[in-house]
Amino acid sequence: MSGMLGRKIGMTQVFDQAGNSIPCTIIQAEPNVVVQVKMAEGKDGYDAVQLGFGTRKPKHTTKALLGHFVKAGVPPLRVLREFRDFVLDVKPGDEVRLEQLFAEGELIDVVGVSKGRGFQGVVKRHGFGGVGSRTHGQHNRERAPGSIGASSFPSHVFKGRRMAGRMGNKRVKVKNLRVVRLFPEHHLILVQGAVPGPVNGIVELYKKAQ
Structure with missing residues (x-):
């Protein structure tokens, strides 16, 4: 599924026209950078787009990853994830923006790493x-x-x-969360309900197949 990476900011509430309170999670999804495009016809054997999110200092990046970023012509990025069957036609170096994938009212899946509680x-x-x-x-x-x-x-x-x-400390997927608001100018998306993980945790936003 197509998607992108974001960072969980926290929770808030919005009110609908009837005055009902809707609990929402705020996710900051700044433009993701396309690092690699994999093709089923090539040596990869499947179609996927690798996206990068967040910045990383070159001195904190391994030489292998630095070479990977240099080949794509992008700066070092903190988090890399692959998304299969991407709906957008992109190439390395392009940016994927929030408003290109999601719209208010649609249902999406959110993946995060739950808070670790230790031995219980x-x-x-x-x-x-x-x-x-x-x-x-x-x-x-x-x-x-x-x-x-x-x-x-x-x-x-x-x-x-x-x-x-x-x-805790496990990969958790929450399905069918409704997009309540989009703020493209601030790179923010509000989804109804709770999202796994702590504040500032990295989450993956997946677009539902049409």
């Missing part, structure tokens, strides 16, 4: 209720997971059992 127990991670109140001298069972399987048979814990572990 089952109560916070999966919403367990805990074993219950303290009884018979127990003092550390309120937030325990309880039984995790049989003993002698099958003598192992089944894969996928909900247990304690790392929470």
